[in-house]
Amino acid sequence: MRILIASDKFKGSATGSEVAAALADGIREVIPDAVIEAVPVADGGEGTVDAALAAGFEAITATVTGPTGEPVEARFAARFGEGRAEAIIEMAVASGLDVLPDGEKAPLTATSRGTGELIAAALDRGCTTIVLGVGGSANTDGGAGMLQALGVSLRTADGEVAPGGAALADLTSVDVSGLDPRIAGASIVLASDVDNPLLGDRGAAAVFAPQKGASADDVAVLEAGLSRLAHLLEAQPGVRPSAGDPGAGAAGGVGYAALAVLRASREPGIDVVQRLTGLAARVASVDLVITGEGSLDDQSLGGKTPLGVAAAARAAGVPVVAVCGRSTLSPADAEAAGFRAVYPLSEIEPDPAVSIANAKPLLVRVGARIASESLTR
Template identity: 55%
Template sequence: MTRVLVAPDKFKGSLTAAEVAEAVIRGLARAVPGLHVRALPVADGGDGTLAAAAAAGFVRVPVTATGPTGEPVETAFGRRADVAVVEMADVSGLSRLPAGQQAPLTATSRGTGELIGAALADGAHRVVVGIGGSACTDGGAGMLQALGARLLDGQGREIGPGGQALQHLARVDLGQVHPSVAGAEIVVACDVDNPLTGPAGAAAVYGPQKGADEAQVALLDRNLARFADEIAVATGRDVRYAPGAGAAGGVGFAAMAVLGATLRPGIDLMLDLLDFEAQVRNADLVIVGEGSLDPQTLRGKAPVGVARMARHAGAAVVAVCGRNTLGKEQLRGAGIDAAYALADLEPDADRSMTHAAELLERLAGELAVGHLSTPGRR
């Protein structure tokens, strides 16, 4: 009997990765009763990272932390043995902005630091931080403050939250950084190679997505440069131009410069955490997925990472998605045999999103006819 592993990412704005997997499995089960099928939702370090970790056996540890605009939010980190998983999007992300109101100058990464600190206090020795979906452009200043760093103005007072406040920074004191940081391995899931500052930096490239206008982008870039100058004085090294320093509004920079973090591609890191190599070992068919299969997918996003490892294990790979703009050759180059899109069943995009689960069940039935009527590759 063909053995199927359903390992999708989320359909953003519509279904979580777990919900996608559940809908696909319902459709497969209806089309092929008794099919041997398992679900392993995945994520690439952004929204859904914590949920994917929980589905793979990590235990959620609840934490009340500071949201991007200072309000308390109920969040969690994942814990398994001595490894913790922190999802920046769930505490300092765009989805946590009250009423969706963007705060490009004042949004803070403090809550992310609080989660890292809570994981360290809980005994974690390895902390994996997914930094996609950030709402802030503060260079990771808030994260460092939460972990004990003192960011002081000319009068020796702590500066306020957000990238705007960095204009008042006169000195960085790292003498009180959380003592467990030095003995921990901190790994950041990061899929961009932007530097902290300059025309390809955090403010210039991602600031507008977080609500910054042209003048605010210029201000934030100057302030991030000031922050990098003071961090270099405090640490004796300057990593502002390191690939990934500009990730998540500069959290990548602070993590490398002060926390000693290493950066790894998000999907590779998450697949390691999920022990995907072992999970896929006996699969004949792997079903990947995300909301949109497009050229961005080919730049190392979840479906391609999963497909690469599935192919290495000898499994066939097909994709489900909301829409697909990739040609057959592009799909084959990414290791995907075929793609099934909700748009093929429902051309109305709004209805496709609101009825995604129902449509996915139907799509899975079509997939079953095309790919489960013959034996697997093994």
């Protein structure tokens, strides 16, 4: 039996590669001669660079400004050859919640500057195609820090604006004429499955800032700052009005800055990763596909990794099953999404804390169960 495992991370428990390894151990307990291939996948957030490296990209490390100003060692993936150079940048490694010192959130002052510095580092290496994978960000600064790192001036009455979204309400002027000229010659892709606009009830502050530690009062402050930033930026020549565009609210508004100033195009992250890994061709050559992520829920149906993998399997006529920490999907929803079966770890271990701490041995047991049931179908 030929089996392809293409799983996203189980956040806080296991990387996509670790999920695949544990499932493979369980499968081989039942089918020792199974031919198992693992393909790391992601949806543009954490794990996107790992997927690119597994596809043959080169890892490049740069020291950048972390979300609260501390230096962070961050890597991106690059591929050179055939007259082109392409970079895959994962915002989370430079400006993400996971790199906050001691995990202490800073909803009003966290900056996306490090992400801009990674883009500059990719340009320094000659990359003219840059995929910006967003997700897991610590900031709600509308991409202000990213733009500053790339030469855009954002000023208040007292000088250059301070880091973070709260300070943006005091902006008095914006000047994009200093934007790194290499941006004009680069093709930038915003890899995101988020379709939220920048402002309003579905915007970056209202929907995502509370996950980054913002109180209700903080959300109001951040909304005012994002609104001021958009108002001033969109009065600048060459800036594309994008505050209402799908994806502008991604990553605390970094999506907006990318669309409006860097003139990025938006593409679902899973589509980008599938293209990098050649997933469609790999799926077509196997008998069973296993995909998964930590939580399989309504948000997953909006285009998260498992749905993208399921779509590729369905197009190839190959059955696909999903593994997850927990699932809130009804059997009908799971079937409509293309899954032949769903295997939540919560069926084995109902305590979420225990499941998170012991995901790998639980995944081994699930792998054995999938193998046993696949033989009877």
